[in-house]
Amino acid sequence: MPLNRDVLTAGLATAFALTLLAFGSYLPVGTAVRMGPGFIPRAVAIGLLAVAVLILIKALLARPARADDAAPEAPIHWRGAASISLGVLTFALLIQPIGLLASATATVFFSSLAQQGEGWAERVVLAGSLAAIAGAVFAYGLGLPLPILPNFL
Amino acid sequence: MEFLGHLALGFDVALSWQNLLLCLIGVLLGTLVGVLPGIGPATTIAILLPVTFELPAVGALIMLAGIYYGAQYGGSTTAILVNMPGESSGIITALDGHQMAKQGRAGVALSIAAIGSLFAGTVSTFFIAGSASTLSELGLMFGPAENVALMVLAIVAVIVMGKGSVLNGLVMVLIGLSLGLIGTDVETSKARFTFGIQELRDGIDFIPLAMGLFGISEILRTLETPGDSTILNNKISGLWPKWADLKASALPILRGTGVGTVLGILPGSGTLLASFTAYMVEKKISRTPERFGKGAIEGLASPESANNAAAQTSFVPMLTLGMPSGAVTALMIGAMTIHGISPGPQVVTQRPDLFWGLVCSMWIGNAMLLIINLPLIAIWVSILRIPYRRLVPAIILFCCVGAYSVNNSTFDVVVLFAAGLFGYALSRLDCDPTPLLLSFIIGPMLEENFRRAMLVAHGNPMTFVEKPISLTLLLATAALLVVAVLPSVRKRREEVFVE
Numbered sequence: 001m002p003l004n005r006d007v008l009t010a011g012l013a014t015a016f017a018l019t020l021l022a023f024g025s026y027l028p029v030g031t032a033v034r035m036g037p038g039f040i041p042r043a044v045a046i047g048l049l050a051v052a053v054l055i056l057i058k059a060l061l062a063r064p065a066r067a068d069d070a071a072p073e074a075p076i077h078w079r080g081a082a083s084i085s086l087g088v089l090t091f092a093l094l095i096q097p098i099g100l101l102a103s104a105t106a107t108v109f110f111s112s113l114a115q116q117g118e119g120w121a122e123r124v125v126l127a128g129s130l131a132a133i134a135g136a137v138f139a140y141g142l143g144l145p146l147p148i149l150p151n152f153l
Numbered sequence: 154m155e156f157l158g159h160l161a162l163g164f165d166v167a168l169s170w171q172n173l174l175l176c177l178i179g180v181l182l183g184t185l186v187g188v189l190p191g192i193g194p195a196t197t198i199a200i201l202l203p204v205t206f207e208l209p210a211v212g213a214l215i216m217l218a219g220i221y222y223g224a225q226y227g228g229s230t231t232a233i234l235v236n237m238p239g240e241s242s243g244i245i246t247a248l249d250g251h252q253m254a255k256q257g258r259a260g261v262a263l264s265i266a267a268i269g270s271l272f273a274g275t276v277s278t279f280f281i282a283g284s285a286s287t288l289s290e291l292g293l294m295f296g297p298a299e300n301v302a303l304m305v306l307a308i309v310a311v312i313v314m315g316k317g318s319v320l321n322g323l324v325m326v327l328i329g330l331s332l333g334l335i336g337t338d339v340e341t342s343k344a345r346f347t348f349g350i351q352e353l354r355d356g357i358d359f360i361p362l363a364m365g366l367f368g369i370s371e372i373l374r375t376l377e378t379p380g381d382s383t384i385l386n387n388k389i390s391g392l393w394p395k396w397a398d399l400k401a402s403a404l405p406i407l408r409g410t411g412v413g414t415v416l417g418i419l420p421g422s423g424t425l426l427a428s429f430t431a432y433m434v435e436k437k438i439s440r441t442p443e444r445f446g447k448g449a450i451e452g453l454a455s456p457e458s459a460n461n462a463a464a465q466t467s468f469v470p471m472l473t474l475g476m477p478s479g480a481v482t483a484l485m486i487g488a489m490t491i492h493g494i495s496p497g498p499q500v501v502t503q504r505p506d507l508f509w510g511l512v513c514s515m516w517i518g519n520a521m522l523l524i525i526n527l528p529l530i531a532i533w534v535s536i537l538r539i540p541y542r543r544l545v546p547a548i549i550l551f552c553c554v555g556a557y558s559v560n561n562s563t564f565d566v567v568v569l570f571a572a573g574l575f576g577y578a579l580s581r582l583d584c585d586p587t588p589l590l591l592s593f594i595i596g597p598m599l600e601e602n603f604r605r606a607m608l609v610a611h612g613n614p615m616t617f618v619e620k621p622i623s624l625t626l627l628l629a630t631a632a633l634l635v636v637a638v639l640p641s642v643r644k645r646r647e648e649v650f651v652e
Binding site for chain 2: 047088112144
């Protein structure tokens, strides 16, 4: 069976089911009258496994030529996923130690790498100006309690 | 005339200058974000939710309602002008709306959409005012068993009415339930699936989850389409419709309003079903059906009115029963919970100011769309001219700051990252994340009610079919599921999404 969407979806469901079963094994199921914290997790896991089986059966019964008549899909945008992930994680890492202005600049810079077509200077200007706007809007405008500058200053 | 008194109370709340201002800011912000190509109302609300944190509950919900209507209108604007709808019902708007724009009638299309929306909004406001009390009285009779049945119905309805296969929808629901399990069990205070991470003891916060699943994954999805979105070059002129245009769209607006008002109440139906049905009705009764898809004004006026009427009446099950009917209402329920209001039938009696204030501000939001947004069209159009590569970092930054400021926790930013990538993977798998978010939000309530119902019934699961209301709801759920897998209906469903 080719590694198509149905197989991957069934795999995802199975992964969630197994996680629920493995990490929830110590939770007591309880009785029908007084259910323990382990009842619903097990029920959800069984449901996930059942749906995974149904998806696989459906995929096996489907016409094998299905892949051909479907329109070819756009390739995964790895560049976008990587640079946006980098941008978001940078923000998580930097906001508390060095504050909003610096971390926002870094985040905007990294996520601007998601697309081509902009020069380095433009990216830096965009990063700086968006960081300034974010500081003005969120910290002063909305009064959110955000660290603005690095805490060692 | 009890409901006139309710409306008076509502307008009293909604017309206070703060709430009026919040509604205005909401409408403007909503349009600002909603006009961005590929970003729909649910995404807009998820991105803008943190803006409303510091506000009192009534003001926050009024602003969110404003954001919703603004986002919807912004979405229609993008659909009409550049044929890039941000949500599924915008596809119908784009059919004839974008053709009108191509023929140089973009201004007329935009104003007819706003006029139709205002009319539909007016009718459905009265409808909500008339029906809410009755429905919430019904809701007050619900015990845990009935609540369980209602939640099951809501979840199944979202799967059936949504896009994609029913099986994928079920996977999304079950994953949503699993994610909702994370945290401390309410009854036994046992930690579940926290993997030893301190931050997970209170569970995953729904705001970074929603922002990631809708916002970041949408951006990644849009990046896949090559080319920049600065497609808009022609000027918008002739904003005000001619008398003939108004006359041609009067009856379609009326019909669309009727269709939308009724279909919007159905749990899970959302706005797509309403606009699609309205479009089909117009095409069926038209003497010149061949004009549809080539810029027929009826094909725009009716679905836009239906869309708005349904958007408004879809708040009825949420407000009176505490039951979300889609991603937008699920987010509103999450917002209510943040402000310490547990959604349900008691809201109408305990917080009449909030309830009626929200209902009336929906109408005010619609009026603002017509009198403020439409003249500002030049600004919204100029946003469409900003290259997408500059918008992406701005949206990402906004999401990061928003996610962080929920609890001032960097962990929430990590959740945002994970949810974004997960949402992108789901969309590559053709799985719509709406059922996931919905069941994530109502999952804990579902478990609590289920366990309580079993306790009350001494462990007899027959309790769910022995109570008449619960039995009716479960039969309706079963009927929906059977209908959805019938081959003939399945074919029709596919046609809807192909159109």
